[in-house]
Amino acid sequence: MNNELRSRILKAIEHNAKVDISELAVRFGVDEAAVANEMEIMEKEGIICGYLTLIDWDKTDNETVTALIEVKCTPQRGQGFDVIAERIYKYPEVNSVYLISGGFDILVIMNGKTLKEIASFVTDKLSTQESILSCATHFILRRYKDNGTIFGKKYEDERIQVTP
Amino acid sequence: MREPIAKKVLDMKPSGIRKFFDIVAEMKDAVSLGVGEPDFDTPWHIRDEGIYSLEKGRTFYTSNAGLKELRIEICRWLSRHYELKYEPDTEVLVTVGGSEGIDLAMRAMLEPGDEVIIPEPCYVSYVPCTVMAGGKPVIVNLKEENEFRLTPEELKAAITPKTKILVLPFPNNPTGAIMEKEDLEAIRKIIIENDIYVLSDEIYSALTYKEKHVSIASLPGMKERTILINGFSKAFAMTGWRLGYACGPANIIKHITKLHQYCIMCAPTTSQYAAVEALKHGDDDVVEMRDAYDQRRRFLMHRFKEMGLKCFEPYGAFYVFPSIREFGLSSEDFATELLKSKKIAVVPGTAFGDCGEGFLRISYAYSIDNLKVALDRIEEFVAELRK
Known part of the structure; x- marks a missing residue:
């Protein structure tokens, strides 16, 4: 295990999963095999959990609605919040589930085709669960920045083209 | 009418870069590798401090030497990174970019006819500043086989009884060359024996890719004869803020400060407040940017190797300096042709x-994706020339 190489790989692919291994090897000044090997191990260890694509759905014909749902609940004896979280994250329409400190307990992020779809998920599937006390649903109106990437702003090189 | 312009200025050549810029500017969709400044924006926390200082109404002059708080942070930064010990009250002057410090030092130190040793290839301002200060530039042509470092032999050969200043521009623009501790040790004795002052332009000190940069001022007996020039442009991606500093023995800084007081008054106040933040909390940003440059540097060297373009490995700044001698074209012809046929601008x-004849300066202050496009086209161009 090479910790320095690991952190460099992770840093490089965190914002660009598409980058190819041979290029990374050149940039880090190491063998291609070393990079490939380290990535494979990290995949096995579950450090690298997947390679995603960041999509600005607003620019497509695909209509989606994203909601943040604050969930208050009573933890179950002997199991804490884990069982509740599991019951929520098993729904495929649920994107992310976090245990949160502060005014509520669990934060759920989910996608739906329409507002109605999300509303019915909350009223039918979430609120009805025994240990869930209340839900507060917030709809996302615009994404400015997601996962470190600023949406809708293209990089423009404003520098003078040739300078000493 | 009488000639309005002084002869010294009439005789001054316009920068060779300027000429090339005019050609590039006419071309609309050229991909440029000709830029001498970072591609990163100034880190937000630094910009935010600048904005905050404006909101607070800090819009007045500072003291001539610069904000005391900034001078203290400069001394701490130099001590933390390069083991340099300077007194904020008497040995530091905050300037408008490193360039001002270069100009002021020459004007404060040169008598008519004093010689200034300038190793070339180098940044474009040392020669004109020397001339305007009444000095005489003595050029040392650095060699590729020495990785464009200044050797003791080259230095010795250039020294005359009139030599007053040696300009030491490392890490170097345009070659990317560095001077390591041994290299500096090797010339130190000669400098002291001949009672020469050093104008050490270390504006790229934060960007080295081997050992950490060593300042000649940190060697025994050198602080008292070195004027250290540094600044915020390259390390913190703050070119447009126009802020640098000169450090040196109190006696020299005192007189340089007089000149500064009469021609500039003080460096921009907003920039000075932002710079305090940069020095206090910007070390991580520097590491991150340096790592990005280093990756691009390796990428470029790899591509040159693939296309068989000869290039010594540079360990500093953000330039590579490949040789194009094999093609039998002058640097200017090569660059012009490359621009016309492939729309790639290099200097x-x-x-x-x-002595930069036969070489190109290629900047890697560009994203890897940008460099890829450009290098693909250079590869095509080189292949066509070889046919």
Whole structure:
């Protein structure tokens, strides 16, 4: 295990999963095999959990609605919040589930085709669960920045083209 | 009418870069590798401090030497990174970019006819500043086989009884060359024996890719004869803020400060407040940017190797300086042809001194994706030339 190489790989692919291994090897000044090997191990260890694509759905014909749902609940004896979280994250329409400190307990992020779809998920599937006390649903109106990437702003090189 | 312009200025050549810029500017969709400044924006926390200082109404002059708080942070930064010990009250002057410090030092130190040793290829301002200060530039042509470092032999050969200043521009623009501790040790004795002052332009000190940069001022007996020039432009991606500093023995800084007081008054106040933040909390940003440059540097060297373009491995700044001698074209012709046929702008080595003939300066202050596009086209161009 090479910790320095690991952190460099992770840093490089965190914002660009598409980058190819041979290029990374050149940039880090190491063998291609070393990079490939380290990535494979990290995949096995579950450090690298997947390679995603960041999509600005607003620019497509695909209509989606994203909601943040604050969930208050009573933890179950002997199991804490884990069982509740599991019951929520098993729904495929649920994107992310976090245990949160502060005014509520669990934060759920989910996608739906329409507002109605999300509303019915909350009223039918979430609120009805025994240990869930209340839900507060917030709809996302615009994404400015997601996962470190600023949406809708293209990089423009404003520098003078040739300078000493 | 009488000639309005002084002869010294009439005789001054316009920068070779300027000439090339005019050609590039006319071309709309050229991909440029000709830029001498970072591609990163100034880190937000630094910009935010600048904005905050404006909101607080800090819009007045500072003291001539610069904000005391900033001078203290400069001394701490130099001590933390390069083991340099300077007194904020008497040995530091905050300037408008490193360039001002270069100009002021020459004007404060040169008597008519004093010689200034300038190793080329180098940044474009040392020669004109020397001339305007009444000095005489003595050019040392650095060699590729020495990785464009200044050797003791080259230095010795250039020294005369009139030599007053040696300009030491490392890490170097345009070659990317560095001077390591041994290299500096090797010339230290000669400098002291001949009672020469050093104008050490270390504006790229934060960007080295081997050992950490060593300042000549940190060697025994050198602080008292070195004027250290540094600044915020390259390390913190703050070119447009126009802020640098000169450090040196109190006696020299005192007189340089007089000149500064009469021609500038003080460096921009907003920039000074932002710079305090940069020095206090910007070390991580520097590491991150340096790592990005280093990756691009390796990428470029790899591509040159693939296309068989000869290039010594540079360990500093953000430039590579490949040789194009094999093609039998002058640097300017090569660069012009490359621009016309492939729309790639690079700077001919000759813009940085005659001995830059046969070389190109390629900047890697660009994203990897940008570099890929450009290098693919250079590869095509080189292949066509070889046919």
